[in-house]
Amino acid sequence: xxxKISRRSVLTAGAAISATLAAPSILRAASHGxxxxxxxRILTWSDNTGLAVLENIAKPFEELTGARVIADRxxxxxxxxxxxxxxxxxPQYDIITLAGVGAVELAGDGLLAKxxxxxxxxxxxxxxxxxxxxxxxxxxxLLWTGGLIYNTKTFKEPPKSYAEMWxxxxxxxxxxxxxxxxxxxxxxxxxxIFLGGDGTNSEAAFAKxxxxxxxxxxxxxxxxxxxxxxxxDALDIGGVYAPAFYAKELADPANSNMGATYDVDEGxxxxxxxxxxxxxxxxxDDAVHAFLDFTLDxxxxxxxxxxxxxGPVNQKAVMSEAAKASPFIIKPEQMGEKAIxxxxxxxxxxxxxxxxxxxxxxx
Amino acid sequence: MSIALSRxxxxxxxxxxxxxxxxxxxxxFYIFRFSISGDKASIxxxxxxxxxxxxxxxxxxxxxxTIKLAFIATIAAMLMAxxxxxxxxxxxxxxxxxxxxxxxxxxxxxxxxxxxxxxILLLGPSGVLNSALRGMGIIxxxxxxxxxxxGVLLGLIQTSLPLAVFPIVSSxxxxxxxxxxxxxxxxxxxxxxxxxxxxPLLRPGIVGAASIVFAFNASAFAIPLLLGxxxxxxxxxxxxxxxxxxxxxxxxxxxxxxLISLTLLILVFSSWLVRVTxxxxxx
Amino acid sequence: xxxxxxPNEGGGTYRFTMLFLATIGILISSLPxxxxxxMSFSASDxxxxxxxxxxxxxxxxxxxxxxxxxxxxxxxxxxxTLTSILVAVIVMVISTLVCIPLAYALVRGQRxxxxxxxxxxxxxxxxxxxxxGIAFLLIAESLRVEIGIWRIVIPHxxxxxxxxxxxxxxxxxxISIELEEAAIxxxxxxxxxxxxxxxxxxxxxxxxxxxxxxxxxxxxxTITFFMYTIDVSTLxxxxxxxxxxxxxxSTLALSVFIIVADIVLxxxxxxxxxxRANLF
Numbered sequence: 001x002x003x004k005i006s007r008r009s010v011l012t013a014g015a016a017i018s019a020t021l022a023a024p025s026i027l028r029a030a031s032h033g034x035x036x037x038x039x040x041r042i043l044t045w046s047d048n049t050g051l052a053v054l055e056n057i058a059k060p061f062e063e064l065t066g067a068r069v070i071a072d073r074x075x076x077x078x079x080x081x082x083x084x085x086x087x088x089x090x091p092q093y094d095i096i097t098l099a100g101v102g103a104v105e106l107a108g109d110g111l112l113a114k115x116x117x118x119x120x121x122x123x124x125x126x127x128x129x130x131x132x133x134x135x136x137x138x139x140x141x142l143l144w145t146g147g148l149i150y151n152t153k154t155f156k157e158p159p160k161s162y163a164e165m166w167x168x169x170x171x172x173x174x175x176x177x178x179x180x181x182x183x184x185x186x187x188x189x190x191x192x193i194f195l196g197g198d199g200t201n202s203e204a205a206f207a208k209x210x211x212x213x214x215x216x217x218x219x220x221x222x223x224x225x226x227x228x229x230x231x232x233d234a235l236d237i238g239g240v241y242a243p244a245f246y247a248k249e250l251a252d253p254a255n256s257n258m259g260a261t262y263d264v265d266e267g268x269x270x271x272x273x274x275x276x277x278x279x280x281x282x283x284x285d286d287a288v289h290a291f292l293d294f295t296l297d298x299x300x301x302x303x304x305x306x307x308x309x310x311g312p313v314n315q316k317a318v319m320s321e322a323a324k325a326s327p328f329i330i331k332p333e334q335m336g337e338k339a340i341x342x343x344x345x346x347x348x349x350x351x352x353x354x355x356x357x358x359x360x361x362x363x
Numbered sequence: 364m365s366i367a368l369s370r371x372x373x374x375x376x377x378x379x380x381x382x383x384x385x386x387x388x389x390x391x392f393y394i395f396r397f398s399i400s401g402d403k404a405s406i407x408x409x410x411x412x413x414x415x416x417x418x419x420x421x422x423x424x425x426x427x428x429t430i431k432l433a434f435i436a437t438i439a440a441m442l443m444a445x446x447x448x449x450x451x452x453x454x455x456x457x458x459x460x461x462x463x464x465x466x467x468x469x470x471x472x473x474x475x476x477x478x479x480x481x482x483i484l485l486l487g488p489s490g491v492l493n494s495a496l497r498g499m500g501i502i503x504x505x506x507x508x509x510x511x512x513x514g515v516l517l518g519l520i521q522t523s524l525p526l527a528v529f530p531i532v533s534s535x536x537x538x539x540x541x542x543x544x545x546x547x548x549x550x551x552x553x554x555x556x557x558x559x560x561x562x563p564l565l566r567p568g569i570v571g572a573a574s575i576v577f578a579f580n581a582s583a584f585a586i587p588l589l590l591g592x593x594x595x596x597x598x599x600x601x602x603x604x605x606x607x608x609x610x611x612x613x614x615x616x617x618x619x620x621x622l623i624s625l626t627l628l629i630l631v632f633s634s635w636l637v638r639v640t641x642x643x644x645x646x
Numbered sequence: 647x648x649x650x651x652x653p654n655e656g657g658g659t660y661r662f663t664m665l666f667l668a669t670i671g672i673l674i675s676s677l678p679x680x681x682x683x684x685m686s687f688s689a690s691d692x693x694x695x696x697x698x699x700x701x702x703x704x705x706x707x708x709x710x711x712x713x714x715x716x717x718x719x720x721x722x723x724x725x726x727t728l729t730s731i732l733v734a735v736i737v738m739v740i741s742t743l744v745c746i747p748l749a750y751a752l753v754r755g756q757r758x759x760x761x762x763x764x765x766x767x768x769x770x771x772x773x774x775x776x777x778x779g780i781a782f783l784l785i786a787e788s789l790r791v792e793i794g795i796w797r798i799v800i801p802h803x804x805x806x807x808x809x810x811x812x813x814x815x816x817x818x819x820x821i822s823i824e825l826e827e828a829a830i831x832x833x834x835x836x837x838x839x840x841x842x843x844x845x846x847x848x849x850x851x852x853x854x855x856x857x858x859x860x861x862x863x864x865x866x867x868t869i870t871f872f873m874y875t876i877d878v879s880t881l882x883x884x885x886x887x888x889x890x891x892x893x894x895x896s897t898l899a900l901s902v903f904i905i906v907a908d909i910v911l912x913x914x915x916x917x918x919x920x921x922r923a924n925l926f
Binding site: 372373375376377379380382383384386387389390391393394397442443444445446447449450452453463465466467468469470471472473474475476477478479480481482484485490491517520521524525526528529530532533534535536537538543552553554557561567568571572574575578579581582584585598599602603606612615616619622623626627630631634 | 651652658659660661663664665667668670671672674675676677678679680681682685695696740741743744745747748750751752755759761763764765766767768769770771772773774775776777778780781782784785800801803804807808809811812813815816817819820821850851854857858861862865867868882885886889890893897898901904905908909912
């Protein structure tokens with residue numbers, strides 16, 4: 001018992017210190033905002049995309065509404081799914097942003113609540129293709145896009161095909177996505193497409209991928225590690241991988257040696273990420289919907305797109321000139337025939353076998 | 364007169380520790396129960412399908428790689444741990460002892476990701492070592508020390524070294540001086556004393572340390588992920604992949620049960636081997 | 647005169663081999679930390695090694711992080727650090743208190759029982775942590791009780807028991823039974839003999855156990871990753887979300903800060919428990 005008390009006093013002491021340090025504007029908002037006193041708990045990625053959620057969505061939302069947003073940045077989509085599955089009907093979170101496949105899985109488990117679309121006015125500006133998904137349990141969030149990452153020292157011009165990865169010149173200077181990532185499934189697709197298939201002929205793709213077994217330096221389990229390997233000029237090319245991890249590096253190729261391209265003959269990969277609400281969430285329903293709507297706000301979408309190089313789903317997303325011109329941010333209108341969006345049902349069906357096969361083929 | 368423990372006192376002395384480990388034993392049982400569950404993601408019914416599904420060449424190779432790497436890393440760690448323990452116990456300056464102790468503990472303290480990053484700077488394809496060797500014209504293409512079994516071994520040795528050193532230090536402290544003095548007054552060489560007196564006397568400590576190190580290495584998963592570049596499929600990695608994103612929790616539980624059974628088997632066998640050989644040498 | 651296992655002079659190949667192996671061990675343990683420490687003093691934004699200029703700017707960033715604490719994030723660093731210390735201290739105290747009597751009982755008891763128990767208490771080491779983590783999480787969630795910080799303490803206890811017990815047994819091994827018998831023949835009760843004679847002699851082993859418990863719990867990541875909640879989180883969890891996003895020099899400065907925090911904790915325990923006859 002005494003431990004509990006001391007823990008609470010530690011917390012209040014911490015809160016007191018930070019309250020005195022906090023900007024006065026936040027305090028003002030907290031007392032006058034329409035959602036003052038409400039608390040929302042969100043779960044998001046641990047990487048830089050999660051950090052961007054904190055800075056560009058959670059903080060402005062707090063200032064605007066007076067609600068308090070507590071963000072937990074934990075691991076990857078699959079780790080989020082594992083945590084939510086374990087928690088069952090007692091989730092600690094109100095809102096989760098995650099990759100499409102995670103939303104589909106959790107919806108399939110019956111762990112999600114359907115958001116009330118009437119409480120999401122911003123949805124009107126969202127491209128109709130990207131409004132909802134996962135049987136209506138997911139609300140479109142941003143587009144995760146994957147292409148080729150390359151070394152700007154080695155490539156004067158961006159590579160035009162995934163086939164470049166098979167070039168013997170890049171032996172031991174090549175990376176591939178780790179088996180457990182969706183990007184690995186994309187890689188299998190990309191391989192089959194350049195072999196002339198439609199992406200689904202995994203037999204041919206795996207046979208081709210097997211040739212890379214001894215060329216791969218590493219599987220990009222950790223984006224920061226890859227960036228270090230590019231910086232030290234130990235990698236030439238790799239994919240399918242998301243430029244989203246490297247907003248900072250891609251802006252400074254002289255230092256990072258990193259370039260990225262979507263302009264590949266076989267096309268690039270896009271995955272709609274979702275915001276979801278668990279059933280029996282702890283927080284206030286209106287506050288949670290307000291937050292969900294805020295993620296779709298034209299300004300928020302623009303800022304997020306620029307921060308993490310994801311594609312905005314809001315067609316009116318407000319972006320700077322630089323962001324509009326950026327080749328790394330895919331806009332909804334660019335999602336033409338070059339964008340490959342997986343059929344979720346097909347992926348769900350083959351995923352486990354492909355992960356296993358990818359691992360056995362390449363390691 | 365003897366201090367033979369009465370059964371009651373023995374029980375009373377063991378009870379607190381048994382209570383402390385009880386939740387863990389609960390978790391063990393839970394894992395076992397999960398491994399024979401009929402469903403992949405929840406405990407429901409009984410089936411040995413999870414075990415049968417593991418009977419693939421890939422899983423077999425993964426078991427082999429795990430045991431092999433854990434074994435080599437253990438031997439290497441012990442080869443360094445014994446001299447380190449000797450050094451630690453023979454240092455006279457308290458400051459030097461402190462620095463050495465903390466140095467040995469460092470791998471347990473520093474975030475593995477950051478350590479891996481340190482290794483990349485040093486041993487990576489364009490790291491300090493490779494640039495130096497290339498600069499001196501010794502090599503033309505970089506030598507690959509990371510993202511393969513060498514890298515994993517390095518990481519395993521590094522993280523398990525502290526676990527090996529300290530139990531040996533305790534044994535060294537408890538060494539009977541008389542034996543050593545007798546041997547050295549007889550004029551035996553340092554190597555003779557080492558092999559004929561020190562090692563046999565330290566044997567329980569060394570075996571204890573080695574078993575901890577082996578068990579620890581066999582269950583590693585962060586090291587093969589970060590320093591093996593995922594190319595070295597140790598069981599820990601396979602189990603992690605099964606937990607998420609494949610959500611084959613019964614499979615992960617079954618793989619875990621196989622891993623611990625093998626590790627325990629090897630530990631029991633090695634302690635039996637040590638007992639038999641030491642009894643023989645004692646005559 | 648104590649016969650050293652590592653002669654100060656002479657000894658030929660023996661001394662050379664031993665020192666050589668020990669040096670490799672020291673290098674393997676410390677090289678990454680040395681590199682990281684040097685990098686944390688780099689003046690440049692990128693992580694080229696070795697750095698060309700040095701500065702303390704990344705340390706200023708770290709201090710700013712602690713001072714301008716942002717409570718809107720679950721991963722509040724001050725709060726996580728305090729939780730980590732609290733958990734580590736509880737784990738350290740409990741594990742040691744339960745292991746000392748067990749070590750005594752095992753060393754003085756029957757060999758059969760001892761071997762079985764030692765194996766039982768090695769088990770937590772053998773289990774892959776990921777699977778233990780998910781098992782503990784599923785059990786904790788299914789119990790439906792709010793146990794606060796004990797969510798993390800209980801699994802940590804299991805993890806450190808093997809180390810604490812081994813160290814206590816190691817220390818206990820060297821204590822000859824005659825000492826105790828002598829104390830008893832002088833009129834001490836058996837418990838008194840343990841308290842007055844055995845425990846002081848076990849001190850180095852107990853201390854090593856304490857420090858292992860402290861370090862392992864303070865830095866534990868894998869199981870904690872499954873067990874933490876928004877309200878109860880630890881420093882390694884916070885550090886994780888930071889290192890995943892970027893490996894800039896400020897992260898390295900933070901790592902150095904954590905190493906220093908660990909060393910301070912070790913020194914504190916050393917001072918508190920050992921007094922003059924310390925571990926080092």
